[in-house]
Amino acid sequence: MIPLMKTTFLNEEETRKALAEFILQSSRFSMGTQCSQFEKAFSKFQERDEAILVNSGGSANLALLQSLKNIGRLKDGDKIGFSALTWSTNVMPIIQLGLSPIPIDCDLRTLNVMSGNLEKTLESERLQAVFITNALGFAGDLEKIREICRQRGIILLEDNCESLGTELPSGKAGNFGLAATFSFFVAHHMSSIEGGMVCTDDPELSEMLRIVRANGWDRNLSPSQQAKWRKKFGIRSDFEAKYAFYDLGFNFRPTEITGFLGRYQLQFIEKNIAKREANYKFLASIARDNPNLVELDSAHLSRLSSFAFPVICKTPELKEKYCMRFSKAGVEIRPMIAGNLQRQPFFPKYVKRHFNLPGADFIHDCGFYFGNYPELSQAELKLLGNCLKKD
Numbered sequence: 001m002i003p004l005m006k007t008t009f010l011n012e013e014e015t016r017k018a019l020a021e022f023i024l025q026s027s028r029f030s031m032g033t034q035c036s037q038f039e040k041a042f043s044k045f046q047e048r049d050e051a052i053l054v055n056s057g058g059s060a061n062l063a064l065l066q067s068l069k070n071i072g073r074l075k076d077g078d079k080i081g082f083s084a085l086t087w088s089t090n091v092m093p094i095i096q097l098g099l100s101p102i103p104i105d106c107d108l109r110t111l112n113v114m115s116g117n118l119e120k121t122l123e124s125e126r127l128q129a130v131f132i133t134n135a136l137g138f139a140g141d142l143e144k145i146r147e148i149c150r151q152r153g154i155i156l157l158e159d160n161c162e163s164l165g166t167e168l169p170s171g172k173a174g175n176f177g178l179a180a181t182f183s184f185f186v187a188h189h190m191s192s193i194e195g196g197m198v199c200t201d202d203p204e205l206s207e208m209l210r211i212v213r214a215n216g217w218d219r220n221l222s223p224s225q226q227a228k229w230r231k232k233f234g235i236r237s238d239f240e241a242k243y244a245f246y247d248l249g250f251n252f253r254p255t256e257i258t259g260f261l262g263r264y265q266l267q268f269i270e271k272n273i274a275k276r277e278a279n280y281k282f283l284a285s286i287a288r289d290n291p292n293l294v295e296l297d298s299a300h301l302s303r304l305s306s307f308a309f310p311v312i313c314k315t316p317e318l319k320e321k322y323c324m325r326f327s328k329a330g331v332e333i334r335p336m337i338a339g340n341l342q343r344q345p346f347f348p349k350y351v352k353r354h355f356n357l358p359g360a361d362f363i364h365d366c367g368f369y370f371g372n373y374p375e376l377s378q379a380e381l382k383l384l385g386n387c388l389k390k391d
C-alpha cells in the first residue's frame, strides 16, 4: 500500500523523541516563547516582516478576513474572488463573515487561477479582494495577478496552505499579496499536528491579527501598541486593561507544542521540498508521455514545492480507468482537493448564483491525486511511474 502520507512529521523518529523530551521538561504549554520563536523563524524563512501563529490553516483564513473587516479594509457584502478549486475553509470564512464569495475559474494545466481567469471574472464583477489559493504546490502567474490587482485597487490575499516553498522568478508564493495563510496540518509540507500561520508586511494588519487571535484583547501586543489601544478607549488601569476587549476576535491560540514542533520541523523543510520536487519531476516526465493525461504546466514556477501528484485524465471514463489502476496497485488516491467548490453540498445553501466554471468542472470530473512525500522509496516511485504510463 502506498498511502497519501506515511508519517506525521519530517524525520519522524527524531521529532517524536524531541517532542517527548519537550513535554517532560516544559513548565508551560499555553502560548508562549516557543510560539513567538517559531513566528520569528517562520517570518525569516518566508521573508515577511510578521508571522502570526494560530491553531489551524482554516483559523488563519478566518482570522485574516475578520482582521481586514475590523480595520475597515473589507465591509459587509464586499465581493471576494476565490479560486474555484480550493478547500472548504478557504471559502467558508468569506460566507461566515457576511462577504460575498465569487468563484474564479482555474486553468486545468496549472490547476490554479491564472491572470486570464481573473480578467474574465473582472469583466462582470467588481471585486474588493481576491483570496487566491496556490493549489497543490502549484501557483498561477502571480506576478500578473498582482499587477491586475494593483491597477484596480483590489486587495490580493493568498491561501498558501498547499504551496509552502513554491517560488516564482520574482519571489516566494505567499509573498505576492497583502497577506498569506499557511497550514501545518499533518500531510502538509511540514506538520505541527494542527497549526496555521498568517504572514504579512502590514503593521496595522499584523497588530489586528494578534488581537483577533486571542479573544479581542491586547495582551500579545507590544507595550506601545497596548498604550495606543488603552488610550483610545480610555482604559486607565492595568486591572481594567487585562479584561478589555477591543474588537471582534476568536480563541485561535496555538499551544507551545505547536510552537515547538513548528520550530523543530522548520529545520528539515528545505531538504523535504527538494525531495518532493525531485519526485515530482521524475513522475511528470513519465506522465508527459501518456496521451490519455493532460500535461501539467509549471514552466512559470522557478521551484515547485510539490504537495501531491495530480493526475488529470482527458475524459471522465479515462479517470475511472486510471483510478481503478492505481487502487488495484495499492496506491491510495483521492479527489482533487475539494473539487469545484460550487458543487459542494454547503455552497448553494448560501450562494444563490450559479457560475460557469469549465476549468474547475473538468478538474473535478477528470482529476485525482496521490501522495508525494520524501519517504517514497525508489521501488514505490517506480510503481507509481508504471501506473502513469499508457498501457
Ligand SMILES: Cc1ncc(COP(=O)(O)O)c(C=O)c1O
Residues within 6 Å of the ligand: 056, 057, 058, 059, 061, 086, 087, 089, 090, 133, 159, 161, 162, 183, 184, 185, 194, 195, 196
Ligand atoms: C488550500 C487550503 N486552505 C486551507 C486549509 C485548511 O488548513 P487546516 O487543515 O490546517 O485548517 C487547507 C487544508 O488542507 C487547504 O488545503
